[in-house]
Amino acid sequence: xxxxxxxxxxxxxxxxxxxxxxxxxxxxxxxxxxxxxxxxxxxxxxxxxxxxxxxxxxxxxxxxxxxxxxxxxxxxxxxxxxxxxxxxxxxxxxxxxxxxxxxxxxxxxxxxxxxxxxxxxxxxxxxxxxxxxxxxxxxxxxxxxxxxxxxxxxxxxxxxxxxxxxxxxxxxxxxxxxxxxxxxxxxxxxxxxxxxxxxxxxxxxxxxxxxxxxxxxxxxxxxxxxxxxxxxxxxxxxxxxxxxxxxxxxxxxxxxxxxxxxxxxxxxxxxxxxxxxxxxxxxxxxxxxxxxxxxxxxxxxxxxxxxxxxxxxxxxxxxxxxxxxxxxxxxxxxxxxxxxxxxxxxxxxxxxxxxxxxxxxxxxxxxxxxxxxxxxxxxxxxxxxxxxxxxxxxxxxxxxxxxxxxxxxxxxxxxxxxxxxxxxxxxxxxxxxxxxxxxxxxxxxxxxxxxxxxxxxxxxxxxxxxxxxxxxxxxxxxxxxxxxxxxxxxxxxxxxxxxxxxxxxxxxxxxxxxxxxxxxxxxxxxxxxxxxxxxxxxxxxxxxxxxxxxxxxxxxxxxxxxxxxxxxxxxxxxxxxxxxxxxxxxxxxxxxxxxxxxxxxxxxxxxxx
Numbered sequence: 001x002x003x004x005x006x007x008x009x010x011x012x013x014x015x016x017x018x019x020x021x022x023x024x025x026x027x028x029x030x031x032x033x034x035x036x037x038x039x040x041x042x043x044x045x046x047x048x049x050x051x052x053x054x055x056x057x058x059x060x061x062x063x064x065x066x067x068x069x070x071x072x073x074x075x076x077x078x079x080x081x082x083x084x085x086x087x088x089x090x091x092x093x094x095x096x097x098x099x100x101x102x103x104x105x106x107x108x109x110x111x112x113x114x115x116x117x118x119x120x121x122x123x124x125x126x127x128x129x130x131x132x133x134x135x136x137x138x139x140x141x142x143x144x145x146x147x148x149x150x151x152x153x154x155x156x157x158x159x160x161x162x163x164x165x166x167x168x169x170x171x172x173x174x175x176x177x178x179x180x181x182x183x184x185x186x187x188x189x190x191x192x193x194x195x196x197x198x199x200x201x202x203x204x205x206x207x208x209x210x211x212x213x214x215x216x217x218x219x220x221x222x223x224x225x226x227x228x229x230x231x232x233x234x235x236x237x238x239x240x241x242x243x244x245x246x247x248x249x250x251x252x253x254x255x256x257x258x259x260x261x262x263x264x265x266x267x268x269x270x271x272x273x274x275x276x277x278x279x280x281x282x283x284x285x286x287x288x289x290x291x292x293x294x295x296x297x298x299x300x301x302x303x304x305x306x307x308x309x310x311x312x313x314x315x316x317x318x319x320x321x322x323x324x325x326x327x328x329x330x331x332x333x334x335x336x337x338x339x340x341x342x343x344x345x346x347x348x349x350x351x352x353x354x355x356x357x358x359x360x361x362x363x364x365x366x367x368x369x370x371x372x373x374x375x376x377x378x379x380x381x382x383x384x385x386x387x388x389x390x391x392x393x394x395x396x397x398x399x400x401x402x403x404x405x406x407x408x409x410x411x412x413x414x415x416x417x418x419x420x421x422x423x424x425x426x427x428x429x430x431x432x433x434x435x436x437x438x439x440x441x442x443x444x445x446x447x448x449x450x451x452x453x454x455x456x457x458x459x460x461x462x463x464x465x466x467x468x469x470x471x472x473x474x475x476x477x478x479x480x481x482x483x484x485x486x487x488x489x490x491x492x493x494x495x496x497x498x499x500x501x502x503x504x505x506x507x508x509x510x511x512x513x514x515x516x517x518x519x520x521x522x523x524x525x526x527x528x529x530x531x532x533x534x535x536x537x538x539x540x541x542x543x544x545x546x547x548x549x550x551x552x553x554x555x556x557x558x559x560x561x562x563x564x565x566x567x568x569x570x571x572x573x574x575x576x577x578x579x580x581x582x583x584x585x586x587x588x589x590x591x592x593x594x595x596x597x598x599x600x601x602x603x604x605x606x607x608x609x
Contacts, residue, residue: 007062011053017115018052018084019045025107040096047091048108051084074117081112137166138204141197141230143221145172145180145187148235149209152251153183168201191221198228207251208234222254226520254521271493275358275400276301282356283308284341284389285363287315290404293485294360295319299326305333307354310363311340341385344392351392358492361389362404364420369537371416375589379581382419387426387578394434402492403427403440405500407477410442412597415590421597422577424500431498439495441488442564443503444477457515461522466530467515470537475508491561504560 022045056062059076085105093100140156142149153167170187171194172178177187188197197203206225213221218234225232233251281298285291286308292315295306306323310316320336335354339346341363351359364382365371371378386403393401405424408417427438445453460467484503491501512531519529536542577596581589 010062013119014052014056014116015049017119018048018112021111021115022048022104022108025111026101026104028107029101029103040092041101043095044088044092044101047088048084051087052080052112055080055083074121077117077120078113081109081116085109085112137164138231139168139202140165140205140207141194141201141203142167142170142185143172143191143194143206143208143225144210144213145170145174145177145182146210148211150182152207152209152235153185157183165205165207168203169197171197191224194221194224195227198230203228203230206230206232208232208254211235218254222521225254231523232521268490268493272489273301275493276303276489278302278304279357280305280307280354282306282351282354282359284310284359284361284385285404286310287312287319288362289481290485290488291360291362292319292322293481294362294488295323296326297482297485297489299323299330299332302330303332305335305354305356307335307337307350307356309337309339309341309350311338313338341389342380344388347388348392348395351389351396351398355396356398358400358402359389359393359398360402360404360488360492361386363389364404364423366406366416368408368414368416371419372414372537372590373586375415375586375593376582378415378419379422379577379589379593382416383422383426383578386423390427390430390438393436393438394430398436400437400439400492400495401427402488402495403438404488405440405442407442407444407502409597412594415593418590418593418597422593425596426578428498428500434497437495437497439491439497440500441491441503442500443479443484443487445479453511453514454518457518458522461518461524461529464529466532467519468532468534469511469515470534471542472512472533474511474536474542476511477508479503487561494561500564502562502564504562 022041026041059080061076061080085108089100089105092105142152149170149172156163156165156167167183167185169185170177170182171189171191172187173190178189180187188201194206198206206228208218208221208225222232232254234254235251276298281303283291283295283298283306286295287310291310295308298306308316308320308323316336316338320334323332323334337350339350341347341361363385365374365378390401390403392398403423406417406420408414409421409424410417412418412421424440427440430436431438457467487503491503494501515531516526519526522529577592584592
């Protein structure tokens, strides 16, 4: 319906109601009203008609979308009608020899409220009951009858033309909400009742509408949802809503990251702002999963310039475009730099040109099995690359250098972990004589990062399986990419020089349990997607090592951040692996790396459980 047609119909309908209501009211109040009083009523009717349309235009009653009418629209109707009655009463009083049909005007007021207001809201009721419910929409159960749940229902009802979901009922564990109604939808039970409610109400879709839900509680909800055939989605996490990244109504699939992720890290905003705001920041490996997230997290502190360094043309282009699109209005200068950390001259050139305050060194080879077959490349990128950027930092007086390390550097059994440990030795050696504050930050596996198991498992599920796991008892520690990046930024502000910060990685997770969760969240059963065990790969550990508390300072220097106990590192040890390494065979280089990295007198450093 066009605006002009809609406006014409509303004006005609209101005109009919307003012009006849005074006569109906007079007949109700004064059944035997004399004929000679009719001219006064006629004048009152005309006055009502004029004043009604005047105030209707003033309160924009003809510009409102009545399909979505609520209290605000009803208030506008009441105000408009009340004023038109008052002004019409004044006219009636003046033309009727200073007499007033008070009761007739009161009844007229009520009739206007009922008929004009009702005409607007009757369409909404008809639309919701017959048009919306009569469509082929998915019957939806909302988990959480709080403000977020109410918002989701309101959004779904208002966007009936674009949404394929039809809200049917709520479930909520709050005893006070049981058998209550919200937006005419009943609260039918608690989380434990989800399977039987889904079956009884023929539910096809479930929405988890509790943004502040703790991870353990979310697991319990998802377990009950997985007992049904309904698709499960959730609203975003509270931290994403608060930062403006997404809105409450943007539903997303429940990801394994939601189940394994931990509580959001509360950062020391004031300290970080003092270090980052208005400064030049350089990030190597800026196109990678960790490097790119560090860049995103830095945006909230508005550095003056961020230098994005990486050897992958497309990845650097992608993160630059993303940052410009999302944060271009902050006045931050984005500098994309294509360069390999193995190219010493290029790294010195870049650091000298931009002279950043802080360098986050995230560029590295991190795939364990691949590095077992390519130890020389691991040394060139992880050790020589770190040495190049670190020495450039020292040469040009950079304030802070933060190395992104790995928990695999603890008693390493593989080339990747050993090269990370040697990289730590490089910056520890430099820290003894440099004015630059050199620190390393260690953490475990990152959920969803490139080369991690989750993207691999998802691809295998999409192909119909099987999911391949090396061993049924394999366990790992996991962090989300945002959490790891935030802690890296925080650790950088705590640097005094030479520390190796260790991030608390929480509880270990069995890889096979991770795979089962992914199968269920993808809408399959374990009977449909097979899990195969292929045997451990070269360099892999069965368990990530957690050494005793005597090997880490027991007190956290910040929430979830510890400092490892370190000893002095000999410069000769570092030189022994960085000089002439290219002349050694793969086996000899691998053996030397592991021997050097595992010398107990060099460092004791580990996550505290």
